[in-house]
Amino acid sequence: MLGRIGRWIDERAHLSELWQSQMVDYKVPKNLTFPYAFGIMAIVAFAIQIISGIFLTMYYQPNVHTAFDSANYTIMKEVPFMWLIRHVHAAGANFFLAIVYLHIFTGIYYNAYKKPRELTWIVGWVIYFVLLVTALTGYLLPWGQLSYWGMVVTSEIPTSIDSAPLIGSLKIGETISIWMKGGYEIGQITLGRFFGLHIWLLPLILLLLVSVHLYLVRAAGISNPEGREIDKKKEGVPFHPYMTLKEGAYVMGYLAVFFFFVFFYMHHFLPPDNYDPADPFKTPAHIAPEWYLLAYYTIFRSIPDKFLGFVAFNLTLVFLLILPFLDFSPLKSARNRPLFFIMFLVLVISSMALTILGTMPPTPTNAMLGLIFTAGLFAFFLSLPIISIIEWGWYKARGGEKQ
Numbered sequence: 001m002l003g004r005i006g007r008w009i010d011e012r013a014h015l016s017e018l019w020q021s022q023m024v025d026y027k028v029p030k031n032l033t034f035p036y037a038f039g040i041m042a043i044v045a046f047a048i049q050i051i052s053g054i055f056l057t058m059y060y061q062p063n064v065h066t067a068f069d070s071a072n073y074t075i076m077k078e079v080p081f082m083w084l085i086r087h088v089h090a091a092g093a094n095f096f097l098a099i100v101y102l103h104i105f106t107g108i109y110y111n112a113y114k115k116p117r118e119l120t121w122i123v124g125w126v127i128y129f130v131l132l133v134t135a136l137t138g139y140l141l142p143w144g145q146l147s148y149w150g151m152v153v154t155s156e157i158p159t160s161i162d163s164a165p166l167i168g169s170l171k172i173g174e175t176i177s178i179w180m181k182g183g184y185e186i187g188q189i190t191l192g193r194f195f196g197l198h199i200w201l202l203p204l205i206l207l208l209l210v211s212v213h214l215y216l217v218r219a220a221g222i223s224n225p226e227g228r229e230i231d232k233k234k235e236g237v238p239f240h241p242y243m244t245l246k247e248g249a250y251v252m253g254y255l256a257v258f259f260f261f262v263f264f265y266m267h268h269f270l271p272p273d274n275y276d277p278a279d280p281f282k283t284p285a286h287i288a289p290e291w292y293l294l295a296y297y298t299i300f301r302s303i304p305d306k307f308l309g310f311v312a313f314n315l316t317l318v319f320l321l322i323l324p325f326l327d328f329s330p331l332k333s334a335r336n337r338p339l340f341f342i343m344f345l346v347l348v349i350s351s352m353a354l355t356i357l358g359t360m361p362p363t364p365t366n367a368m369l370g371l372i373f374t375a376g377l378f379a380f381f382l383s384l385p386i387i388s389i390i391e392w393g394w395y396k397a398r399g400g401e402k403q
Helices: 002-013 015-024 034-057 067-078 082-109 118-140 145-163 172-181 188-220 239-264 291-302 306-321 338-357 364-397
Strands: 027-029 236-238
Touching: 002 015, 015 239, 027 239, 034 082, 034 188, 034 239, 067 082, 082 118, 082 239, 082 291, 082 338, 118 145, 118 188, 118 291, 118 306, 145 172, 145 306, 172 188, 236 239, 291 306, 291 338, 291 364, 306 364, 338 364
Parallel strands: none
Antiparallel strands: 027 236
């Protein structure tokens, strides 16, 4: 009976043909390494967030008077197993962003942003940016002390624009801050606006962008770790079963680590301070954004001039976006580019150091270290055109051999 139904559906939807063309006939390099699995892990993490988020919206109340209780009593204590759903969603947000960062660094290392994959990288950057906004809007929803005051600090950052010499009088930053909050202070309008963005608009945008990103990955092909385009007919292997089984094993490992943290180490993702309801009259001793924003936060606070700090951390995002055009070397993959590899290490070390410094008090010493590692971060991007020119010389000296 089931076989007949399956054949009836296949005759009309041509699913077997689609599977054959997109999974079996589609060829990929046979030497793909473990970091290439971060892409599928990110998709799995995204699916977990969507599914768990749907269940949470059934019981969450986006009202300043009931939001805290609905998140910490109704969901955590009254509805059976909803505590698990919230734990999965809270831990999943952190794991999702961690996987995305690893995916980005993998793309940089293997130069997956170069021709013919520039558009794939740009769409991926848009996904990353929308994901940060999604995480930021979701952070306010529990309506705890850290959620509330974290958003107070975040919403005041744009006012740094008003310290600029020429445009300060226009009060552009203050206008952006008021627009973010929906008024002069964080309240019901802010919570309702962020709730709508977090559960409806931003997830729909992400679904669209991820679909486009996957299409572009398929259209341009998966990059080769060795930095050269392969002859798919001679050197490629079928995506199924080669990659499906390989990545399936990696996903199982990822889920094992993920649920280990969900059941045993949730204090890393649900800090105790956020179990206190939001109080506009009681400021926490130390307010810092979540770890995935700490590097930007450190850049901002390390520069004495607020406007320059605002420009600097936004410039980091811009450099990441235009990376395919900064690096125009004919060589691909850090395996074949010793100068690029050195600067890639500078990028990784600087990013990690800035993240760690963001958890520390803003002392003069930490501010100086922040400036040093901010310079290291910018040095990576600014060195790429120079490295590209040098490598063009090497490329021509060797007769223009393809990489």
